[in-house]
Amino acid sequence: MIVGEQDNKGKNPFDCFTLNGEKISEYIKCFESSYSTITYVYDDIKENIEDLIEYGINHKPSTW
Template sequence: MARNAFYSFHYVPDNWRAAKVRNMGVLEGNRPASDNDWEKVKGSGSAAIQDWIDGQLKGRSCTVVLIGSGTAGRKWIKYEIKKSWEDGKGVVGVYVHNLFDRDGLKATKGRNPFDDFTLGSKSMSSVVKAYDPPFSSSEYVYGHISSNLAAWVEEAIEIRRKN
């Protein structure tokens, strides 16, 4: 049975890459917001965005942070990571910079968003894993993520259970 996952990503540059990962069918994920839905939520202010995220996180066992060039440090991605951890969900990162976007372009590798958090006296990035597929070919990166994502999510849930 596929796990229910919440996908966290920087919408504008990475929505195409995120759609590729979601459409792999490896996990059951949250329904993607259309551009119009997201603009409506975003235009309603911070409280509405937070409520929307909280609703999307309900019933999820893991948050998969799809890491692109500008993911780390973004306010709402930080909120999604923090809220997921506090709610006892597994959290895992997957670098997607080498997947093609809709224009057939790749991005630069971004920094690890888990470096922005501490768990007690240690960095979250020393506990939460961020996987960087070891390929430069978009096709191979896609295959690597597809083959490993379910196991990474199970591992993230187990890591969270122990921490």
């Protein structure tokens, strides 16, 4: 990894947890930026935070 750039994508950490037999990753989306430089990745997250929150709201389990 080059300093200042993001590393390769790993596994979704929310795959390890379940709720009522379903992986939490079904409800929580990990953001994947098309940028590799950290500054641009943070800006990308900032630009998309509303959509990420809406995704969470629209995909939450009915038990939450």
